[in-house]
Amino acid sequence: MQLASPGIDTAVRVNDFAIKLANVNGTGSASANGLLMQAIFRMGIPVSGKNLFPSNIQGLPTWYEIRVNKDGYTARALDYDLMVAMNSITYERDIKEVREGGFVLFDSSWPLDPHLHREDVTFLGVPFAEMCNQHFRDSRERILMKNIAYAGSLIAALDVDMQIVQQLLDEKFAKKKSLRESNLKALRLGHDYAKEHFDPLPFRLEKMNANDDKILIDGNTATGLGCVYAGATVAAWYPITPSTSVMDAFTDFCKQYRRDPQTGEMNCMIIQAEDELAAIGMVIGATWNGARAFTSTSGPGISLMNELLGLAYYAEIPAVVMDIQRVGPSTGMPTRTQQGDVFECAYASHGDTKHILLFPSNPAECFDFAVKSFDLAERFQTPVFMLSDLDIGMNDWVVPRLTWDDSYRPDRGRVLQLEEIEKISKYFRYSPEDENYVAARTLPGVHEKGAFFTRGSGHTKLGAYTEMPDEYQEVVDRLLKKHKAAAKFVPAPIIERRKGARFGVVTIGGCDPAVREALDILEQRGIPADYMRLRAFPFDESVDAFLNGHEFNFIVEQNRDAQVRSLLTLETSVPKDKLRSVLVYGGFPLSAKRAIDRILSQLEN
Amino acid sequence: MPSIAKPVAVHPSLHRNALGLTIRDYEGSMSTLCAGCGHDSVTAAIVRACWEISLAPHMLAKLSGIGCSSKTPTYFVGGAHGFNSAHGRMAAIATGANAANRELTYIGISGDGDSLSIGLGHMCHAIRRNVKLLYIIENNGVYGLTKGQFSASADVGSKSKRGEPNRMAPIDPVMLGLSLGATFIARSFSGDKEQLIPILKAGLAHRGFALIDVISPCVTFNDHEGSTKSYLHTRNNMLKVNDTDFVPPAAEILANIGQNGAVSVAMHDGSVVRFKGVPKDYDPTDREKVYNYLQEHHGNGEVVTGLLYVDESVPDMHELNKTVPVALSKLPYEKLCPGSAALDQLQEDFR
Numbered sequence: 009m010q011l012a013s014p015g016i017d018t019a020v021r022v023n024d025f026a027i028k029l030a031n032v033n034g035t036g037s038a039s040a041n042g043l044l045m046q047a048i049f050r051m052g053i054p055v056s057g058k059n060l061f062p063s064n065i066q067g068l069p070t071w072y073e074i075r076v077n078k079d080g081y082t083a084r085a086l087d088y089d090l091m092v093a094m095n096s097i098t099y100e101r102d103i104k105e106v107r108e109g110g111f112v113l114f115d116s117s118w119p120l121d122p123h124l125h126r127e128d129v130t131f132l133g134v135p136f137a138e139m140c141n142q143h144f145r146d147s148r149e150r151i152l153m154k155n156i157a158y159a160g161s162l163i164a165a166l167d168v169d170m171q172i173v174q175q176l177l178d179e180k181f182a183k184k185k186s187l188r189e190s191n192l193k194a195l196r197l198g199h200d201y202a203k204e205h206f207d208p209l210p211f212r213l214e215k216m217n218a219n220d221d222k223i224l225i226d227g228n229t230a231t232g233l234g235c236v237y238a239g240a241t242v243a244a245w246y247p248i249t250p251s252t253s254v255m256d257a258f259t260d261f262c263k264q265y266r267r268d269p270q271t272g273e274m275n276c277m278i279i280q281a282e283d284e285l286a287a288i289g290m291v292i293g294a295t296w297n298g299a300r301a302f303t304s305t306s307g308p309g310i311s312l313m314n315e316l317l318g319l320a321y322y323a324e325i326p327a328v329v330m331d332i333q334r335v336g337p338s339t340g341m342p343t344r345t346q347q348g349d350v351f352e353c354a355y356a357s358h359g360d361t362k363h364i365l366l367f368p369s370n371p372a373e374c375f376d377f378a379v380k381s382f383d384l385a386e387r388f389q390t391p392v393f394m395l396s397d398l399d400i401g402m403n404d405w406v407v408p409r410l411t412w413d414d415s416y417r418p419d420r421g422r423v424l425q426l427e428e429i430e431k432i433s434k435y436f437r438y439s440p441e442d443e444n445y446v447a448a449r450t451l452p453g454v455h456e457k458g459a460f461f462t463r464g465s466g467h468t469k470l471g472a473y474t475e476m477p478d479e480y481q482e483v484v485d486r487l488l489k490k491h492k493a494a495a496k497f498v499p500a501p502i503i504e505r506r507k508g509a510r511f512g513v514v515t516i517g518g519c520d521p522a523v524r525e526a527l528d529i530l531e532q533r534g535i536p537a538d539y540m541r542l543r544a545f546p547f548d549e550s551v552d553a554f555l556n557g558h559e560f561n562f563i564v565e566q567n568r569d570a571q572v573r574s575l576l577t578l579e580t581s582v583p584k585d586k587l588r589s590v591l592v593y594g595g596f597p598l599s600a601k602r603a604i605d606r607i608l609s610q611l612e613n
Numbered sequence: 614m615p616s617i618a619k620p621v622a623v624h625p626s627l628h629r630n631a632l633g634l635t636i637r638d639y640e641g642s643m644s645t646l647c648a649g650c651g652h653d654s655v656t657a658a659i660v661r662a663c664w665e666i667s668l669a670p671h672m673l674a675k676l677s678g679i680g681c682s683s684k685t686p687t688y689f690v691g692g693a694h695g696f697n698s699a700h701g702r703m704a705a706i707a708t709g710a711n712a713a714n715r716e717l718t719y720i721g722i723s724g725d726g727d728s729l730s731i732g733l734g735h736m737c738h739a740i741r742r743n744v745k746l747l748y749i750i751e752n753n754g755v756y757g758l759t760k761g762q763f764s765a766s767a768d769v770g771s772k773s774k775r776g777e778p779n780r781m782a783p784i785d786p787v788m789l790g791l792s793l794g795a796t797f798i799a800r801s802f803s804g805d806k807e808q809l810i811p812i813l814k815a816g817l818a819h820r821g822f823a824l825i826d827v828i829s830p831c832v833t834f835n836d837h838e839g840s841t842k843s844y845l846h847t848r849n850n851m852l853k854v855n856d857t858d859f860v861p862p863a864a865e866i867l868a869n870i871g872q873n874g875a876v877s878v879a880m881h882d883g884s885v886v887r888f889k890g891v892p893k894d895y896d897p898t899d900r901e902k903v904y905n906y907l908q909e910h911h912g913n914g915e916v917v918t919g920l921l922y923v924d925e926s927v928p929d930m931h932e933l934n935k936t937v938p939v940a941l942s943k944l945p946y947e948k949l950c951p952g953s954a955a956l957d958q959l960q961e962d963f964r
Contacts, residue, residue, distance in 0.1 A: 049964075241713070242709060272935055273935050275949060277712040277936055282737075282738040285735075291709060293676075294713035295713075296709075297674070315699055412956045452671070453672055453694075453714060453940070454671065456693075459691065460694065462696040462698075463697045464697070465697070
């Protein structure tokens with residue numbers, strides 16, 4: 009199969025293309041795909057990798073998308089220049105998704121069904137199975153190495169730096185020499201076959217230096233690391249996709265940083281709870297007792313935690329909840345991404361409640377906001393939710409290196425120390441309050457005089473039980489003011505204005521790269537718009553000003569019910585008709601194309 | 614919960630413990646439970662036990678769920694922090710509290726609704742983790758605050774106040790604890806302080822999770838004829854399998870351990886628990902024998918009481934975790950944060 013024949017358009021696109029790899033879950037494709045992504049990252053080229061995987065251990069279809077873009081646009085792309093079709097079950101739809109003039113790399117050990125053929129794409133066949141059966145004995149190895157072999161073909165076809173790939177394999181298999189050898193062998197099989205049989209593709213890679221100050225990290229790892237740096241000592245959790253790797257990361261980092269090398273003693277306790285009710289209960293017990301504690305979970309877990317979140321809110325006990333959102337309702341789609349827990353978290357629990365939410369947009373912000381969550385929870389003695397999601401949490405992102413200021417000290421909020429308790433004549437838990445409507449806590453084990461009774465039942469401003477309307481209202485009214493006061497302490501929105509902007513575009517979290525790309529494209533088409541990325545709730549005045557300052561605003565978010573828009577209508581002064589929705593909520597990360605389409609169609613109307 | 618402050622007047626003749634405190638110093642506010650409620654007797658026993666072992670009030674943390682029993686932490690040791698949490702969740706919250714600070718003493722108070730229905734899972738898992746916690750179930754077989762529904766501990770055939778018999782098999786926390794590997798299991802009766810106080814003291818000295826099921830009759834909803842959780846029924850059917858002497862660490866040398874064929878168990882903190890009047894076929898350190906003994910006597914309709922089983926060899930949650938010996942909540946931040954240099958180094962792995 010010859011391609012790019014002389015005489016036809018030979019303009020080669022450098023560092024600007026998207027490939028999609030279709031695999032069968034559980035066959036080891038993840039390591040091959042990760043290897044490619046990491047190699048491109050090390051070549052200094054802006055890149056993103058999106059793993060679109062099933063809720064399954066083995067057998068169901070799984071995809072991985074790699075987008076390379078020299079200008080740094082790395083949101084999910086929908087135009088695939090190359091499809092690596094390794095799953096015959098999904099051939100049909102995979103081949104359909106390739107753009108006109110694109111390429112399909114497939115396993116030619118078996119003939120391709122003629123009805124799958126497309127005139128406008130080029131098929132590149134490599135007999136991966138045949139080669140691997142010939143060169144590897146073990147049946148499992150034959151399956152695994154097919155993946156490494158296609159990686160080899162891609163390395164040849166896209167001009168991936170072979171030295172970097174070898175270096176990566178050396179690092180990965182430093183302690184497993186035989187695995188390194190078989191990986192290299194498979195890689196060469198695919199590589200050499202492609203070199204021998206295919207002409208260069210019309211798109212390829214070329215080294216850049218865009219990643220010198222960057223790292224490749226997923227949000228859950230960064231979140232776990234942030235919790236270590238925040239000084240969390242107690243963590244309680246119940247396994248749930250896609251949040252499990254937060255606690256896996258925290259556990260690994262604790263083994264590294266929290267274990268005394270001499271005694272082996274741990275400076276932390278991580279408890280795998282019996283359910284999410286217990287997990288949040290343990291967090292509340294630990295923070296009540298003076299530790300920094302957190303849980304990581306996803307939407308179904310938040311549902312279960314609702315009761316105790318209300319207790320923490322009303323009794324004013326700090327708690328940090330890392331919510332890695334997935335598609336709901338109910339079990340929904342556990343391995344797909346969504347921003348569907350905004351409302352659930354903002355008003356979690358029965359009765360009047362209002363919580364502090366943080367919306368990180370990438371792994372670097374997950375790290376920073378994880379630390380911030382603890383400061384806010386203790387300053388305001390209340391639950392704080394960090395709303396990450398599956399896309400941010402489980403995909404590797406290229407982000408600026410994380411930085412740490414060694415002069416940072418945790419904001420533990422108002423906690424009376426022994427000397428202070430000794431000085432006061434009588435201590436009351438909820439009085440007197442400070443300018444942020446927060447009263448001082450005392451911790452158990454310090455002094456008898458600081459003892460008080462924590463209760464989720466009606467209480468007066470002095471902490472005593474009450475069923476009297478005035479006494480009850482006085483406390484919940486203060487809690488409302490306290491929540492408002494937090495607006496000055498949470499991360500401010502990111503606002504970027506463009507000349508001649510007619511309207512505003514607002515989003516949260518992981519939509520950021522796609523929306524930014526969309527705004528650039530719209531500007532090129534003569535439709536400039538201002539941008540605001542909300543980073544927290546409660547909203548500060550700048551949010552009101554931005555929304556009111558535009559004739560109308562598009563709120564781009566990943567849920568059906570326009571939860572961010574609803575929150576803005578409820579919690580800002582902006583009239584409802586100034587807010588229009590752009591909703592993409594099928595479960596895959598947002599692409600600029602979708603955002604643009606939805607914005608343009610509404611502008612036309 | 615409503616509570617009424619008690620006037621503090623200390624009579625000069627009152628005895629003082631090693632901390633110089635009288636028993637009045639271990640009281641809390643006035644109970645608002647029904648007159649004659651078994652729970653008030655348990656409260657009084659806790660007050661005495663804490664006073665006798667000279668527990669510093671501020672070093673105690675009292676936790677409870679929701680229900681009549683869960684109101685009682687306000688009624689004892691006013692100098693301790695208390696946490697009246699949510700229905701069924703006490704075991705989880707106490708687990709977290711204990712994780713944060715292993716230096717405190719923890720008493721968890723719950724009822725049969727709290728522990729055997731809505732919070733059954735949490736209790737089971739706190740047992741599995743062997744959280745160092747004195748866990749008391751004030752067991753009356755009935756939901757009092759919602760006016761008399763059967764609880765999960767109601768015996769088959771036991772009648773409600775309206776005369777309807779319960780048909781479903783009860784959950785017995787003692788048998789459950791035995792099967793889950795609980796390391797300290799006792800059953801007592803709120804009407805028998807003599808027996809209850811040393812058991813409470815032994816439970817407070819225990820290495821891990823101390824489960825005490827106290828039959829504590831509800832005078833308003835479950836003390837009638839036909840109820841198997843009434844004062845009368847419990848008294849008539851109680852079989853004391855042993856009496857317990859608690860010998861604190863300092864008094865160890867003076868105690869006549871092993872006298873008169875008594876069984877004694879050395880507790881983790883150096884104190885000793887002596888069992889008196891133990892039947893020949895009973896061994897409170899042999900789980901299987903205890904299980905068989907209880908099965909047999911339960912079958913006869915007897916309510917076996919005493920410190921039924923104890924095993925001091927099992928590490929508690931912190932020992933299993935290899936936690937530093939001090940409270941995690943007291944660790945200085947400098948010990949917890951790896952700092953910027955470590956972060957820079959770590960990030961080489963993210964390249």
